[in-house]
Amino acid sequence: MKETPLSNCERRFLLRAIEEKKRLDGRQTYDYRNIKISFGTDYGCCIVELGKTRVLGQVSCELVSPKLNRATEGILFFNLELSQMAAPAFEPGRQSDLLVKLNRLLERCLRNSKCIDTESLCVVAGEKVWQIRVDLHLLNHDGNIIDAASIAAIVALCHFRRPDVSVQGDEVTLYTPEERDPVPLSIHHMPICVSFAFFQQGTYLLVDPNEREERVMDGLLVIAMNKHREICTIQSSGGIMLLKDQVLRCSKIAGVKVLEITELIQKALENDQKVRKEGGKFGFAESIASQRITAFKMEKAPIDTSDVEEKAEEIIAEAEPPSEVVSNPVLWTPGTAQIGEGIENSWGDLEDSEKEEEDEDGTDEAIILDSLKMDTGVEVSNIGSQDAPIVLSDSEEEEMIILEPDKNPKKIRTQTISAKQEKAPSKKPVKKRKKKRAAN
Amino acid sequence: MLREAPPANWWAGPGVPGGSLAAGSVPALFRVLHCPPPKQEVREASPTVSPGDTSVLAGVYGPAEVKVSKEIFNKATLEVILRPKIGLPGVAEKSRERLIRNTCEAVVLGTLHPRTSITVVLQVISDAGSLLACCLNAACMALVDAGVPMRALFCGVTCALNSDGTLVLDPTAKQEKEARAVLTFALDSVERKLLMSTTKGLYSDAELQQCLAAAQAASQHIFRFYRESLQRRYSKS
Numbered sequence: 001m002k003e004t005p006l007s008n009c010e011r012r013f014l015l016r017a018i019e020e021k022k023r024l025d026g027r028q029t030y031d032y033r034n035i036k037i038s039f040g041t042d043y044g045c046c047i048v049e050l051g052k053t054r055v056l057g058q059v060s061c062e063l064v065s066p067k068l069n070r071a072t073e074g075i076l077f078f079n080l081e082l083s084q085m086a087a088p089a090f091e092p093g094r095q096s097d098l099l100v101k102l103n104r105l106l107e108r109c110l111r112n113s114k115c116i117d118t119e120s121l122c123v124v125a126g127e128k129v130w131q132i133r134v135d136l137h138l139l140n141h142d143g144n145i146i147d148a149a150s151i152a153a154i155v156a157l158c159h160f161r162r163p164d165v166s167v168q169g170d171e172v173t174l175y176t177p178e179e180r181d182p183v184p185l186s187i188h189h190m191p192i193c194v195s196f197a198f199f200q201q202g203t204y205l206l207v208d209p210n211e212r213e214e215r216v217m218d219g220l221l222v223i224a225m226n227k228h229r230e231i232c233t234i235q236s237s238g239g240i241m242l243l244k245d246q247v248l249r250c251s252k253i254a255g256v257k258v259l260e261i262t263e264l265i266q267k268a269l270e271n272d273q274k275v276r277k278e279g280g281k282f283g284f285a286e287s288i289a290s291q292r293i294t295a296f297k298m299e300k301a302p303i304d305t306s307d308v309e310e311k312a313e314e315i316i317a318e319a320e321p322p323s324e325v326v327s328n329p330v331l332w333t334p335g336t337a338q339i340g341e342g343i344e345n346s347w348g349d350l351e352d353s354e355k356e357e358e359d360e361d362g363t364d365e366a367i368i369l370d371s372l373k374m375d376t377g378v379e380v381s382n383i384g385s386q387d388a389p390i391v392l393s394d395s396e397e398e399e400m401i402i403l404e405p406d407k408n409p410k411k412i413r414t415q416t417i418s419a420k421q422e423k424a425p426s427k428k429p430v431k432k433r434k435k436k437r438a439a440n
Numbered sequence: 441m442l443r444e445a446p447p448a449n450w451w452a453g454p455g456v457p458g459g460s461l462a463a464g465s466v467p468a469l470f471r472v473l474h475c476p477p478p479k480q481e482v483r484e485a486s487p488t489v490s491p492g493d494t495s496v497l498a499g500v501y502g503p504a505e506v507k508v509s510k511e512i513f514n515k516a517t518l519e520v521i522l523r524p525k526i527g528l529p530g531v532a533e534k535s536r537e538r539l540i541r542n543t544c545e546a547v548v549l550g551t552l553h554p555r556t557s558i559t560v561v562l563q564v565i566s567d568a569g570s571l572l573a574c575c576l577n578a579a580c581m582a583l584v585d586a587g588v589p590m591r592a593l594f595c596g597v598t599c600a601l602n603s604d605g606t607l608v609l610d611p612t613a614k615q616e617k618e619a620r621a622v623l624t625f626a627l628d629s630v631e632r633k634l635l636m637s638t639t640k641g642l643y644s645d646a647e648l649q650q651c652l653a654a655a656q657a658a659s660q661h662i663f664r665f666y667r668e669s670l671q672r673r674y675s676k677s
Contacts (some may be wrong), residue, residue, distance in 0.1 A: 001501055001504050001505060001557075001559070002505065040565065040566050041493050041566055041568070042566060045525075045566065047565075056525075056563070056565065058525050058526055060526045060527075079528075081523070083521070083523050083561060083563060084499075084501070084521060084559060084561045085497065085499045085523070085561040085563050088501050088504070088559075092521055133526070133527070135525065135526050135527065137523065137525075137563060139497060139563060303609060303654070303657050303658050303661060304657065305607060305609070305653075305654045305657060307653075308607065308650045308653040308654045308657070309650055311649070311650075311653040312646055312647075312649030312650040312652075312653055313646070313649075315649045315653075316645065316646055316649055
């Protein structure tokens, strides 16, 4: 499905609103939309909602051999997916420019900022390291994907627990969650992206643009920062010129926003930990029903399956017995076989004519043999070469297996063997003659 | 949706003959089903149907414009996209997509919207067993919510047969793993007839019929859930 284009009047309306310092959703210039973080039942699974933009994050791990040039470092892998679920314009299985840009930015924000201690992911240097894979799925697109994705990625990583391992000599033991508590990843800091949209060549600025605002913006500045006010990544796109003051102001705003978001994340993580410890109910399924009035929840219901057996017996009794299965293949003519039911094939006729041809070939050979017999000792040198074609034709005959009707393969095999034996004597006279000639 | 065999005294229904419990018919339980409302956005529908811990998010687009290469001149092109939670979609997803698509095609009245596309997008949120059944249920709810004309509703039910012959409806991931055979059926709401079936493992024809009968019994619960959740959903207009 194609994207619905933005009409000119809509565009003008949006821009005029921005000029008047108004936003369609009633926010102020520097306001973020509501952020909501919920966790799934598995470790390392979360959904981050930024207004209506929703991102599902899932972290998984695997023991792999490390990269050759980094023998003691674990591998981090990020993958953001823009599925059609988010917006109809996203085509499945296509790497759009936007997707490549977002993935790259995410990698720079999280991997290159070294927020995860990759050395702690090493199990046996040069042999076994953990590969941490972060899958991010955009569930709904309402602008500012990168902020939501970066929050989802870091929250999922913080929430994730990998299975414990122990190394004794050369032996690596992997413990299940029942045997040993899974261990969290060691995270140095939490980089979070903050987006700034610029309008009218950088005259107006908005924090956390929504989908409509993103469509009319001139440029975008993304700053990834942690709560210690350290900039991890900064990227300006859209081709606008920004003044030094503007960038500095943005980084100040980003610092404040990041502090707020980090606090929220920590609170959410603590909350989840508490619920899990107390053994309460957690997971998306639990949170959905209580949130919305229109959601419906049905508790587990017992289903009486006691009469199932009788019902099944009834059906089987009523049903006609299955037709007899013909398991043995039927051979109508040599070289054909038929399994199951159906009309008789007409391949047999063809086979017959082939057979006749073969017979003719046989007579040809005989003629050659006859002519050979008539040869005199003068042509001794030629005999060797003439001997070859006969041998060749013999081998051809051997390869061909002729299936005779209503005979099992064993018999067929013996037949071919007997055929070989039959042919063997025909060769003998030639050889004998050869010897004779040699004697001559 | 279904838990393991409850203690014997727990289930004391009148219809349970004492001997049949031992013989292998275990009363089954449906896990919690949810149907939250779709988000009011561009998307036509997006309910999640989650039996217990398994949840799948579904969205439907359509009837909408179709690519010329995929256009069918006398009916709507149905597309199903299933996205796994971890990694990229592989062969397993493709095969499930096909099963779901074939089921949908059997009930959706595509001829009413020729030369259009109906896309069902399914995203696995969490998998705790009976995933295909959950996908089917989510797809059906999404289609209903999007107002796609259908001949009947459909639902998915998964049965597992344990090595001792006991039948478990809606198995958890662990039960599925331990089971001798896992059977998934799609049933329609009008005649409770079979729309799709996919099985894994060894079972006899009698067991197949048993599973089918159990699935039919379970389908009544699911259809009742559909009805009630849609009532709830449209109560607030």
